[in-house]
Amino acid sequence: MTRPLETGEPVAFRAPRLLDVLIPTRNRPTELATTLSGLAAQRGPAGFGVVVSDQSDDGPAWADPAAATLARVLRHTGHPVLLTRHLPRRGLAEHRAALLDRSSARFVLLLDDDVWLEPGTVERLLTAIRELRCGFVGNAVHGLSYLDDERPDQHGGYEEWAGRPAPEDVRPGTPEWERARIHPAANLLHVTRKLGLAPGEWRAYKVSWIGGCVLFDRAKLVATGGFDFWSRVPANHQGEDTTAQLAVMRRYGGAGIVPSGAYHLETPTTVTDRGIECWQVVLAAEPATEGATP
Template sequence: MLDASDLDVLVPTRDRPAALSVTLAGLAAQTVTGARVVISDQSATPVQDDPLAATAVRLARHRGHRVEVLRHVPPRGLAEQRQFLLERAGRRFALYLDDDVWLEPAALEILLTAAVELGCGFVGFAVQGLSYLDDRRPHELTAYEEWNGGVLPERVRRGSPAWQRHLLHNAANPVHLARRADDGRPWWPYKVAWIGGCVLYDRERLVELGGFGFWRSVPPAHAGEDVVAQLRVMERYGGAGLLPSRAYHLELPTTVTDRRAECYDYVLDQP
């Protein structure tokens, strides 16, 4: 098996033991081993006390990954949990992986290969919902544009044409985009507004730009913390989505029910 010794996989979780088990099972089946998996557990019942989750942790360890489960309570918001994880990462690359995402076996290998070859601030797979396979939305795909000749820094803000790229990741749009653009390449980069659920950063660059340290300046109940981090990194170092996506959303109800406080408004919209 190949090696993932340059990779920290950072998994925030809260009260989703079954979904976390599926996520960890996907990691256990990867074609690369040697990753360090750090789980920030804010569940009412600790992950280690749930039979499904505990078994999945053991499975990932058995398959060659180092897995650490850290209790991190009380919750102080999504951004704080991500910052907590970032401060415990130390490898070249940090992959933020949500606890309701299953990865194809080649996903980590492709992410690492693309990150090295492209040399940008982040790469990622948009998570796709397979229940929407028959829901085709060509009007949401008009902003699609591939990166050719390298990934460049770019400033993306609300109201700009590039902001409309967020529609590319709705429903099963990544599946339809990949089928439309497939010409036999194992993977290719495209331009994004941001990516949710599965994003691999150059860790030092994310830290340089503040990571998620802005958590102190936003209300505890907030959303869009990953948007702020990615827009900052993209502006300095560039970022790209990868197709075909190897990440699948488990399509559970969202745990972020209060979206009135968007981090963008508190961080990027300030003078």
């Protein structure tokens, strides 16, 4: 019989670290196991931590044998793992806020529970954010079922940063907002292929927001409020990741990174009641930054 899985001690988990990976999950044991398998296969950095926060209807997803095994593999290879339950559900933003509060690391990778990362992805993102010195970098997720569905009309929004990303106040209705068209389906993979990057080479490009895999400088995320706006929005919302990124980008700048090593599992969402966009509520109460991108 499998022995019970140790959940870890929150206080002990707060030891100083370079990086923590923060994963919210609900009703997705198979997907969570796959996501953890991608983390277990990363080559670096050594000793990054992993927090899994569960809001499943029944037992926690991390207690499933496959997910539990990968949690044990991570611990066995030197990665602290904290497994938590966070109930009642108060919306996606509140869940992200609770996860962020669990970490004291210099950098935090916000990773969805339906994303597999190829080896080398985490190390590349860390290299990028250290060199660029911006608020966040991210890997948009590829949907490989769209690999043969090339959409050149959606590739025009790809624009590289020539140097360090500058702060931008990106808002709906602007050309900058349309940059998001590069991320659905396999668009970014098609664009990356055309770049012909050499092994180990990466590029930073301009974004409006990125879903699924975003690495933040934790201090900069906290300085711009993190996900504390959760109390200002109804629980049935989406776009909490967009809202936080817009705030960080406004003060510190942000970038997407190619190549992306993030792959979407393309499973149905477990959050079906999401009628409110967080950024609509938050941006409505915040005037545009003078002198920034209109």
